[in-house]
Amino acid sequence: MKKPRLWYVIADGGRARFVERDDQGAFRTLSSFVSTELHKSAHELGRDRPARVKESASPARSAIEPRRDLHEAAKEDFIRTVAETLAAELKDQKFDELVLVAPPGVIAELKGSLSKPTAKVVVKELHKDLTKVPDHELTGHLAPKQ
Template identity: 30%
Template sequence: MTKLPHKAWVVVADGEKALILENLTDGENPNLDVIRKDEQDNPKDIDQSANRPGRMHDGGPGHRSAFDDTDWHELAKERFASDLADMLYEKAHAGMFAALVIVAAPKILGELRDALHQEVSSKVIGEIDKTLTNHSVRDIEKIVKAELAG
């Protein structure tokens, strides 16, 4: 059973949005305060793609295959996770938090986990694989408290 320490940070992310919250109280009754909100403009892939996928000759006469097209939307989400990890490293290096809980969609949680520097990873006291970016701060408090207690 882990409790959310005083001054611990909670990062809530989904690949396009991130909330950085700080616990102003204790683990019994967390009171999270938004200290930073990041959001990127990431249109659907269809809106970012310029052309049809390229094609190549496939060995036989008249045979052609399409190349896989780049999914710009997913690429931007991965880049967002990498940028978030870099920002967390800067803040950890500056001593701005001693404990961290990461709440993110499963895919983004994996991307973040891979991108985190050891200095940040050592401060992670909990991971919650849920998408909570569209929840109220009060709902996030309740969910984080319940998940860490369970």
């Protein structure tokens, strides 16, 4: 029987990479993503001042609270893009099993964004931020699959 092909998804709110272990046990990055909005300020992402509303009974104007934080929205969009890419890669049979490695909040968002077939192949979750750890140092952080 063929050994299942295992991918590690190492992500945070603005960076992600897909990593696999080769036959010698070394990790290598297959592809990586960096959000284009990662280092942008709020005014670069959209309106930095909230919209205004006039009161009908007086000349006063009040600010409207934004529906969602622009940085949070950019993070959610990025996580959704990573999940869609994983779904496409699974459809192309690039991997058989998946390990999610991300901070707890990002893992929750990523799991919520995964398609049902992709969610079924998740075998493990690690609540760590390893996005800036180079491939040759991942062995100490990622225990071999049980």
